[in-house]
Amino acid sequence: MSTEIIKQNPFQSMIDRFNIAADILNLDESIKQKLQRPEKQIVVNFSITLDNGTEKNFEGYRVIHNTALGPSKGGIRYDTAVNLDEVKALAAWMTWKSAVTGIPFGGAKGGIICDPRTLSKTELERITRAYTKALADIFGPEKDVPAPDMGTGPDEMGWLMDEFSLVHGKTIHAVVTGKHLHSGGSLGRVEATGRGVSIITLLALEKLKIRPAKSTAAIQGFGNVGLHSALFLYEKGVKIVAVSDVSEAFYNPDGINIPELILYYNLNNKTIKGYPNSVAIKHEDLLLLDVDVLIPAAKEDVITQKNAKDIRAKIIIEAANGPVSSDADKILHENSVLVVPDILANAGGVTVSYFEWLQNSLLESWRIHQINKRLEDILEKGFETVFRVAAKHDVTPRIAAYIIALKKVAETQSVKEVALEAPQFKQN
Ligand SMILES: NC(=O)C1=CN([C@@H]2O[C@H](COP(=O)(O)OP(=O)(O)OC[C@H]3O[C@@H](n4cnc5c(N)ncnc54)[C@H](O)[C@@H]3O)[C@@H](O)[C@H]2O)C=CC1
Numbered sequence: 226m227s228t229e230i231i232k233q234n235p236f237q238s239m240i241d242r243f244n245i246a247a248d249i250l251n252l253d254e255s256i257k258q259k260l261q262r263p264e265k266q267i268v269v270n271f272s273i274t275l276d277n278g279t280e281k282n283f284e285g286y287r288v289i290h291n292t293a294l295g296p297s298k299g300g301i302r303y304d305t306a307v308n309l310d311e312v313k314a315l316a317a318w319m320t321w322k323s324a325v326t327g328i329p330f331g332g333a334k335g336g337i338i339c340d341p342r343t344l345s346k347t348e349l350e351r352i353t354r355a356y357t358k359a360l361a362d363i364f365g366p367e368k369d370v371p372a373p374d375m376g377t378g379p380d381e382m383g384w385l386m387d388e389f390s391l392v393h394g395k396t397i398h399a400v401v402t403g404k405h406l407h408s409g410g411s412l413g414r415v416e417a418t419g420r421g422v423s424i425i426t427l428l429a430l431e432k433l434k435i436r437p438a439k440s441t442a443a444i445q446g447f448g449n450v451g452l453h454s455a456l457f458l459y460e461k462g463v464k465i466v467a468v469s470d471v472s473e474a475f476y477n478p479d480g481i482n483i484p485e486l487i488l489y490y491n492l493n494n495k496t497i498k499g500y501p502n503s504v505a506i507k508h509e510d511l512l513l514l515d516v517d518v519l520i521p522a523a524k525e526d527v528i529t530q531k532n533a534k535d536i537r538a539k540i541i542i543e544a545a546n547g548p549v550s551s552d553a554d555k556i557l558h559e560n561s562v563l564v565v566p567d568i569l570a571n572a573g574g575v576t577v578s579y580f581e582w583l584q585n586s587l588l589e590s591w592r593i594h595q596i597n598k599r600l601e602d603i604l605e606k607g608f609e610t611v612f613r614v615a616a617k618h619d620v621t622p623r624i625a626a627y628i629i630a631l632k633k634v635a636e637t638q639s640v641k642e643v644a645l646e647a648p649q650f651k652q653n
């Protein structure tokens with residue numbers, strides 16, 4: 226019999242945590258059912274002409290999980306592993322993330338099954354425009370507002386904004402966030418998720434009374450989130466001893482010079498492969514290093530029942546969405562590993578996306594220090610609230626974050642439903 230543990234479904238991980246928090250809140254069964262399921266799941270198929278002249282079909286998704294707190298918000302992922310269950314989980318996490326941080330948005334997520342590394346820029350543009358056209362009735366500044374996620378960035382968001390504007394016959398900046406500045410983007414959005422991760426990491430270190438300048442960290446993933454998390458923590462004196470991307474993982478006990486690594490990455494087609502000043506290690510071993518902070522910043526389910534017992538980090542900051550599966554939660558808790566959950570730890574991105582959406586809607590342009598200060602205030606407040614609720618209910622920070630989010634969304638959803646059911650009186 227195989228001893229291989231089956232990879233946990235990220236949607237199931239979301240539901241497992243949801244159920245624990247819902248039971249503590251004593252949530253009504255009907256509202257529980259409603260909040261577990263997405264409001265809408267859309268599958269689109271479209272084809273584009275590749276650069277070599279052939280036609281290729283692509284499948285894409287957009288899942289709107291919940292809109293009780295506001296227009297749905299969430300990134301679009303380009304990856305070969307994209308599937309509906311993954312997008313459903315990511316969409317629900319967006320709902321809880323906005324609720325925990327007090328951002329007036331609901332949750333959504335999208336994705337296209339493709340490998341962006343093998344597609345040219347013009348092919349990516351055609352894919353993005355075709356996907357946008359197929360979803361032109363779903364997106365909208367007051368309806369559903371996409372943003373970047375794995376495999377996408379300001380280019381894709383700019384094309385989406387342009388295509389949506391073409392369909393609607395006018396320029397509509399606020400339909401998407403994470404755009405280039407010249408397309409109506411906000412200062413600070415590119416680095417916002419990593420900045421948020423660093424703010425949360427420093428707060429977690431403080432909780433365990435570890436001085437940043439005496440601490441060590443390992444970071445999995447060196448894309449938008451991993452790179453900026455590494456840079457900001459390096460600037461605060463944290464010694465980053467290991468980093469990885471999909472091509473390579475490496476270790477340097479004396480600490481990696483992150484600005485130098487970023488220079489190397491930019492000169493080498495956005496990969497860290499072959500960086501000289503360190504020792505190559507196995508990808509999976511990065512997660513098991515004896516460090517103060519482990520920052521998974523790549524993808525879901527990298528810490529599971531299989532390796533959780535071997536984790537030696539004191540703190541895990543979930544920079545990625547869903548890097549720890551629910552079957553690993555108990556093991557980590559029993560081993561006193563402090564896990565700061567994704568729906569708080571990586572909320573810096575959606576927070577500055579909210580600022581971008583506000584600036585677009587108000588035709589304003591904010592200064593960077595104003596943006597960073599507001600971001601810091603929101604995340605500090607989120608962190609304090611999560612840890613206060615965790616202490617009150619004697620639960621992990623993750624379950625505390627779910628309690629806060631579910632309570633807020635359930636209350637708003639219930640009020641809306643009562644209003645819908647109320648008899649309509651005719652006015653004279
Ligand atoms: N971009 C954003 O603003 C936000 C992203 N996130 C989450 O953060 C995570 C990363 O997203 P981005 O940085 O935007 O994506 P990205 O596409 O910019 O970077 C992903 C990185 O992960 C690496 N990677 C992939 N598989 C790996 C593996 N097996 N081992 C090691 N590294 C691996 C890639 O090589 C790349 O360096 C995702 O879970 C995403 O949902 C969360 C909040 C906001």
Ligand SMILES: O=C(O)CCC(=O)C(=O)O
Pocket residue numbers: 298299300301319322371372373374402403546571572574575576578579
């Ligand atoms: O910036 C946003 O609106 C959403 C970013 C995102 O997809 C996420 O937080 O997972």
